[in-house]
Amino acid sequence: MAGGAVPDLIAAAERGDQADLVNISSDAVHRGFPNFAVYCATKAAVTHLAHTLRTELGPRQxxxxxxxxxxxxxxxxxxxxxPESYETPDRHHPQHARTCSGGHRGGSSPSRRANQAM
Known part of the structure; x- marks a missing residue:
């Protein structure tokens, strides 16, 4: 899905416009849930895709x-x-979610992009 947006994002960046790609993964990438191996694996793929696209697209702004x-x-x-497998002491804490970003666009902070995605 991200591949379809990439040419438009590159064109926007070349014009000097904002070019942000936001992927939604899961903290399941970092811990396993019994009986959810496929879910955890697919979310890990989304995270890895974001890391790879960051290295490819970051230099293009x-x-x-x-x-x-x-x-x-x-x-x-x-x-x-x-249910005990997903209980953590900080589960409802606002900092439990992770936001990871890269590439460099002036004035485009990870928290701003996260808020736009919500």
Whole structure:
């Protein structure tokens, strides 16, 4: 999906316009959840894609960010069979989510991009 946006982002950066790509991953990248191997692996792929795109697009003035929120209670969480596996002491703490960015665009902070993505 990111590949379809890349030419437009590069063109925007070349014009001097804002060029930010934001990917949503998960903190599941950093810890495993029983019975959610595929979910964790696909989120790890999103994170790795962001790292790779950052190295490719950063020099072209396109900023690449990925956000790794903690568990958000949704319909999916009602189906977890091992709820103890995702409980952490800081689960509801605002800093539990991670924002990672790179590339360099003046005035384009990771927190601003994270807020725009929400």
């Amino acid at each position: 396109v900023s690449v960010t990925h956000i790794e929120p903690g568990l958000v209670e949704t319909e999916l969480t009602a189906h977890l069979t091992h």
